[in-house]
Amino acid sequence: xxxxxxxxxxxxxxxxxxxxxxxxxxxxxxxxxxxxxxxxxxxxxxxxxxxxxxxxxxxxxxxxxxxxxxxxxxxxxxxxxxxxxxxxxxxxxxxxxxxxxxxxxxxxxxxxxxxxxxxxxxxxxxxxxxxxxxxxxxxxxxxxxxxxxxxxxxxxxxxxxxxxxxxxxxxxxxxxxxxxxxxxxxxxxxxxxxxxxxxxxxxxxxxxxxxxxxxxxxxxxxxxxxxxxxxxxxxxxxxxxxxxxxxxxxxxxxxxxxxxxxxxxxxxxxxxxxxxxxxxxxxxxxxxxxxxxxxxxxxxxxxxxxxxxxxxxxxxxxxxxxxxxxxxxxxxxxxxxxxxxxxxxxxxxxxxxxxxxxxxxx
Amino acid sequence: xxxxxxxxxxxxxxxxxxxxxxxxxxxxxxxxxxxxxxxxxxxxxxxxxxxxxxxxxxxxxxxxxxxxxxxxxxxxxxxxxxxxxxxxxxxxxxxxxxxxxxxxxxxxxxxxxxxxxxxxxxxxxxxxxxxxxxxxxxxxxxxxxxxxxxxxxxxxxxxxxxxxxxxxxxxxxxxxxxxxxxxxxxxxxxxxxxxxxxxxxxxxxxxxxxxxxxxxxxxxxxxxxxxxxxxxxxxxxxxxxxxxxxxxxxxxxxxxxxxxxxxxxxxxxxxxxxxxxxxxxxxxxxxxxxxxxxxxxxxxxxxxxxxxxxxxxxxxxxxxxxxxxxxxxxxxxxxxxxxxxxxxxxxxxxxxxxxxxxxxxxxxxxxxxxxxxxxxxxxxxxxxxxxxxxxxxxxxxxxxxxxxxxxxxxxxxxxxxxxxxxxxxxxxxxxxxxxxxxxxxxxxxxxxxxxxxxxxxxxxxxxxxxxxxxxxxxxxxxx
Numbered sequence: 001x002x003x004x005x006x007x008x009x010x011x012x013x014x015x016x017x018x019x020x021x022x023x024x025x026x027x028x029x030x031x032x033x034x035x036x037x038x039x040x041x042x043x044x045x046x047x048x049x050x051x052x053x054x055x056x057x058x059x060x061x062x063x064x065x066x067x068x069x070x071x072x073x074x075x076x077x078x079x080x081x082x083x084x085x086x087x088x089x090x091x092x093x094x095x096x097x098x099x100x101x102x103x104x105x106x107x108x109x110x111x112x113x114x115x116x117x118x119x120x121x122x123x124x125x126x127x128x129x130x131x132x133x134x135x136x137x138x139x140x141x142x143x144x145x146x147x148x149x150x151x152x153x154x155x156x157x158x159x160x161x162x163x164x165x166x167x168x169x170x171x172x173x174x175x176x177x178x179x180x181x182x183x184x185x186x187x188x189x190x191x192x193x194x195x196x197x198x199x200x201x202x203x204x205x206x207x208x209x210x211x212x213x214x215x216x217x218x219x220x221x222x223x224x225x226x227x228x229x230x231x232x233x234x235x236x237x238x239x240x241x242x243x244x245x246x247x248x249x250x251x252x253x254x255x256x257x258x259x260x261x262x263x264x265x266x267x268x269x270x271x272x273x274x275x276x277x278x279x280x281x282x283x284x285x286x287x288x289x290x291x292x293x294x295x296x297x298x299x300x301x302x303x304x305x306x307x308x309x310x311x312x313x314x315x316x317x318x319x320x321x322x323x324x325x326x327x328x329x330x331x332x333x334x335x336x337x338x339x340x341x342x343x344x345x346x347x348x349x350x351x352x353x354x355x356x357x358x359x360x361x362x
Numbered sequence: 363x364x365x366x367x368x369x370x371x372x373x374x375x376x377x378x379x380x381x382x383x384x385x386x387x388x389x390x391x392x393x394x395x396x397x398x399x400x401x402x403x404x405x406x407x408x409x410x411x412x413x414x415x416x417x418x419x420x421x422x423x424x425x426x427x428x429x430x431x432x433x434x435x436x437x438x439x440x441x442x443x444x445x446x447x448x449x450x451x452x453x454x455x456x457x458x459x460x461x462x463x464x465x466x467x468x469x470x471x472x473x474x475x476x477x478x479x480x481x482x483x484x485x486x487x488x489x490x491x492x493x494x495x496x497x498x499x500x501x502x503x504x505x506x507x508x509x510x511x512x513x514x515x516x517x518x519x520x521x522x523x524x525x526x527x528x529x530x531x532x533x534x535x536x537x538x539x540x541x542x543x544x545x546x547x548x549x550x551x552x553x554x555x556x557x558x559x560x561x562x563x564x565x566x567x568x569x570x571x572x573x574x575x576x577x578x579x580x581x582x583x584x585x586x587x588x589x590x591x592x593x594x595x596x597x598x599x600x601x602x603x604x605x606x607x608x609x610x611x612x613x614x615x616x617x618x619x620x621x622x623x624x625x626x627x628x629x630x631x632x633x634x635x636x637x638x639x640x641x642x643x644x645x646x647x648x649x650x651x652x653x654x655x656x657x658x659x660x661x662x663x664x665x666x667x668x669x670x671x672x673x674x675x676x677x678x679x680x681x682x683x684x685x686x687x688x689x690x691x692x693x694x695x696x697x698x699x700x701x702x703x704x705x706x707x708x709x710x711x712x713x714x715x716x717x718x719x720x721x722x723x724x725x726x727x728x729x730x731x732x733x734x735x736x737x738x739x740x741x742x743x744x745x746x747x748x749x750x751x752x753x754x755x756x757x758x759x760x761x762x763x764x765x766x767x768x769x770x771x772x773x774x775x776x777x778x779x780x781x782x783x784x785x786x787x788x789x790x791x792x793x794x795x796x797x798x799x800x801x802x803x804x805x806x807x808x809x810x811x812x813x814x815x816x817x818x819x820x821x822x823x824x825x826x827x828x829x830x831x832x833x834x835x836x837x838x839x840x841x
Contacts, residue, residue: 004706005704005706033742035706035707036704036705036706036707036708037701037704037705037708037709037738037740038704038739038741038742039701039702039704039738040738040739040742041669041700041701041737041738041739042737042738042739043800044792044800044802044803045675045676045677045678045679045680045789045792045802045803046675046676046677046789046790046792046793046802047669047671047675047676047678047680047696047698047737048371048373048675048698048735048736048737048738048793049738049739049740049741049792049793049795049798050718050719050720050740050751050793050794050795050796051713051716051717051718051723051740051741052718052719052720052722052723052740052741052751052794052796053709053740053741053742053744053796053797053798054741054742054744054747054796054797055709055741055742056709056713056722056723056741056796057720057722057747057749057796059709059710060722105742105743105744107744107745108744109747146745147745148744148745148747149744149745149746149747149748149797150745245721246720246721246722247720247721247722248722248749250750298747298748298749298750299747299748301748303748303750303753303761303763303764304761304764305753347764351761351764351780354761354780355779355780355781357759358759358760358781358784360601361363361595361600361759361781361784362595362600362601362602362603362605
């Protein structure tokens with residue numbers, strides 16, 4: 001510990017302005033602050049500050065994602081590990097390059113994007129595609145808008161959207177048969193995608209035939225085909241509840257998404273197994289992952305409390321519409337991106353209402 | 363208005379209610395520039411000899427409230443920039459209170475104007491502020507209501523309990539004096555508990571002698587509900603937008619009694635000396651101008667790596683030069699340590715030892731406990747991540763994060779539309795911000811800028827906007 005601190009202290013002068021490594025100062029600062037709390041002080045009142053910082057705030061999301069990450073290792077083998085690493089490295093590189101060019105600090109928001117991104121990809125996807133996707137996601141989804149805090153769209157979803165539109169075939173054919181038993185695929189490095197005949201995610205099967213629903217226990221546990229982190233409903237609900245408990249995710253968005261999606265599904269589904277279908281749609285596909293971890297991204301969502309309800313409802317309704325009334329059988333991604341698009345205008349309305357609510361205060 | 367937001371920062375080193383009276387020092391350094399009072403018009407010249415009670419300077423922007431000499435002595439203006447330094451002091455010994463002082467004030471309403479003049483001249487008027495602007499009230503003005511408060515919640519400023527200790531008589535007489543200045547306007551007395559011994563004593567003594575409204579307003583003891591603007595809003599005194607409400611802290615009422623019953627000058631302050639770095643946190647009674655380093659010497663646990671704050675940790679100002687003296691508005695000195703040790707992986711620790719407004723630390727399960735805070739920023743400055751902490755802590759009900767966004771893009775009109783004027787300057791938004799954005803400073807500056815550049819918002823425009831909003835919200839509902 002002392003050794004690390006001394007080492008960093010010795011290296012610091014090399015990153016001063018004008019020195020050879022000067023431009024890499026943001027990277028050094030990020031590593032330095034990652035290891036040891038900075039000594040910076042509050043210059044202006046208040047003279048003491050709350051212990052919460054952005055690092056802690058973002059790490060709460062990562063903690064909440066851990067159950068789903070572990071589930072992805074269990075079901076799809078430790079191929080997930082290189083995917084996560086590639087995602088962190090490629091996306092991190094973009095983040096560092098932009099920080100260096102802008103002479104700004106490296107933002108922690110990327111830590112979440114880097115983990116979320118591989119979890120919303122088919123687990124058999126080639127690694128170069130993971131890298132490409134995350135680079136596009138971070139670059140187009142975040143950096144060109146000005147970096148963390150200024151992005152309009154969820155960067156992970158922008159990357160996934162790009163991959164889906166550009167490499168639809170690969171994205172739809174890179175599923176891995178989930179493992180089972182006590183160890184699952186924890187000790188396997190699975191690259192072989194399942195054969196074309198059995199390549200059907202629960203939602204794909206349900207879209208073809210509304211009576212062919214994957215059993216609920218399987219959806220809860222997670223041994224179905226699907227993206228790395230989206231299959232295990234239990235892990236996602238556990239993580240989502242954690243996130244709500246930490247107060248990092250807004251319950252308003254979560255509740256309104258769930259309610260609106262349920263209501264819309266009731267309206268849209270037909271057949272005599274309506275109740276079963278609703279439960280199925282809640283648990284299958286990316287709904288839970290999206291609801292708990294994507295819609296609740298505070299930056300790309302609205303900032304007003306009322307706006308959060310509308311935003312969630314919009315996403316829930318759009319998801320149900322896309323899933324049930326279009327040839328696309330999974331709708332969460334497009335619904336959230338559409339929601340992101342409407343968030344500023346929703347805010348406009350609710351900020352105006354908020355101001356109206358204050359009109360009697362003098 | 364419903365109380366909302368607020369948060370108690372629970373700092374160790376709360377001052378005990380003991381009040382130590384400090385002997386006058388050999389020299390006084392009286393600051394001319396305070397937070398609200400700017401004594402920019404000097405009444406004395408270099409080398410003048412003044413008598414106790416003489417006006418040293420006046421504050422032209424605050425109705426010419428004078429800065430009263432606490433002691434006699436020789437004046438020097440050049441020794442310390444922005445200060446009046448007084449040497450060769452000759453401080454009058456404060457006589458013990460006259461045993462024949464009547465318990466009540468004789469009724470003589472005709473002399474209200476004369477009394478107000480006396481309060482100004484003897485230095486007691488500086489306590490009376492306009493609850494809306496939080497600045498000194500007009501001594502000639504007529505308020506619509508008066509709030510007298512004994513509650514001070516910021517860590518740490520002088521505690522009402524220490525200021526009023528054994529001073530029920532003075533407080534009651536002061537209230538009676540106050541009432542004789544008024545024309546039957548309501549006086550609202552704010553007490554931490556309306557049923558305790560102290561409140562009962564005041565009620566018993568004052569019955570039949572003054573009109574005092576002791577209504578019970580359920581108000582939690584949560585910072586910053588003691589704020590004068592918020593109190594006026596909570597008590598429903600601001601309804602039209604043009605009411606004048608006076609706010610007088612308990613120290614001011616005691617000063618009223620001192621000035622009007624005994625005709626003595628009010629040049630001492632009871633201040634708290636507290637914080638984690640103070641050996642024995644307590645209250646002290648000092649002359650205005652008492653050099654801060656003399657007050658602190660021998661009372662701190664260490665002399666280096668500390669920050670001395672004039673006022674509380676949330677809204678106080680950093681005392682960079684401890685050679686200066688206590689200013690007229692000072693209500694406490696808080697001493698914090700500055701961080702020296704870098705903690706490894708501090709952000710990863712469970713955090714049972716650090717209290718937070720958020721729920722991201724295990725301390726959430728422990729309830730409230732006193733903790734040692736340093737001046738550390740506890741994080742790095744980042745762009746706003748719209749976490750909403752500032753909105754949920756804001757006692758004024760405004761959205762600091764949205765205002766920050768507009769101020770960042772220089773849209774002052776939008777900041778005005780979002781009611782930056784409602785900010786009560788409590789500092790909590792900056793305190794809780796995980797991105798460590800100085801929202802408090804931004805809001806305070808924006809308020810001034812809006813008042814200077816934009817003035818009052820146009821009424822008709824606002825109503826038009828309202829109409830638009832209704833239409834928009836209707837559309838939203840239909841959608």
